[in-house]
Amino acid sequence: MSILVVCGGDSSEREVSIRSGSAIHQALLNLKYDAQKYICENKKDCIETILKKKPDVVFIALHGGFGEDGTLQAALEMHNIKYTGSNSLTSKVxxxxxxxxxxxxxxxxxTKPALLAKDIKDIININSFPVCIKPNNEGSSIGVEFAYDDIQLKAKFSELIKQFKELIIEEKxxxxxxxxxxxxxxxxxxxxxxxxxxxxxxxxxxxxxxxxxxxxxxxxxxxxxxxxxxxxxxxxxxxxxxxxxxxxxxxxxxxxxxxxxxxxxxxxxxxxxxxxxxxxxxxxxxxxxxxxxxxxxx
Incomplete structure (x- = not known):
């Protein structure tokens, strides 16, 4: 059985993913499995390389981005390739x-109620503080900020929205x-x-x-x-x-x-x-x- 450990990617969690992938790969080698590690760069190259290598199983060690949002999982499902973790729909949700x-x-x-915000107009009615502001599609607490009044909220929102397309705001x-x-x-x-x-x-x-x-x-x-x-x-x-x-x-x-x-x-x-x-x-x-x-x- 051939196993391909896929890590890296292009998300903000790339370095953590590489560390995860390296640890998993070494463990598989210790267990005498036929395992290779592939540090991918982007979605297109990742999927193309996996299809070219044709492993029996893909051990997904990607964090965030296309490796965790269901994109890679959907591609592997289309080609009937086994992989670790939840299916594409579960991953996306x-x-x-x-x-x-x-x-x-x-x-x-x-779970605390949350507001999904894409524009500063979306936050004008928030009047209860403190609040937590975080990206809707990131992990590892990346981009998490707290605001204790309206001025802080607008300032931090304006800064975060430049990097992340969607933010959620909820009670701290x-x-x-x-x-x-x-x-x-x-x-x-x-x-x-x-x-x-x-x-x-x-x-x-x-x-x-x-x-x-x-x-x-x-x-x-x-x-x-x-x-x-x-x-x-x-x-x-x-x-x-x-x-x-x-x-x-x-x-x-x-x-x-x-x-x-x-x-x-x-x-x-x-x-x-x-x-x-x-x-x-x-x-x-x-x-x-x-x-x-x-x-x-x-």
Missing amino acids: CMNKFFTKAILKEYHIP ITGIEVTLSMINSECLPLIEIAPKKGFYDYQNKYTSGATEYIIPARINQSTIDEINRIGKTIYKAFYCKGAIRIDMMIEKNIPYVLEINTIPGMTQTSLLPKAAKSVNINFEMLVEKILKSAYEGF
Whole structure:
């Protein structure tokens, strides 16, 4: 069986993707699989190269952009090539935070209401602060800002909209940040995320030692049970597959879902491997579980 680990891409998460792909590739080699790593540059070259190489399985380690928004998945589906992770529709929906919130509401899963904004005219009626401003289609907390009054909101919106086509604006949540990792619909131990300074932004995510990860999270058991219930509901409702990670903020014992990651990071500081390790699933075992999920329901 030939495996092609695809990483890189042209999104703002390119460097993290390469680190994930390198770690996955090495794990597959350690497990004696016939695996190659391909660091792609753009959508066209990526798809063309995959079709030329004709691997039995594509292990997708792309974060953001065409590798996580369903574009690559749809191309592989068209050519009947097996791949890891969720299908093209699930990937497309989960990459879009606004679409995700709409579905969460249908299932009565707590998530803060959000405004989708493409132009400064869209924010003129916002009069309750503080708010969180973030790109609608990005990960790794890229572009996340907070505004505490109307002047800050307009200034930060004007700056962010130059880089991102769509922004969502929602009430700033004050509470405990946690993440729920899942593999093949099973919940792994909840991780509490405690940055030593500021909030859990890109720098705190990927700088070793900048954030404390507490396993198990210092949350009461009833809230943990509710989070696991929410996770299983999401996994089924969104037709997820393989590994996912659900980010939440707990405010007044209510777990509010922030986003669903269909291709969680697999670097040394990534949360999915940490959660797996806490229940004696080492990195190589985790990679093999994700790999094998590519065959389920194909």
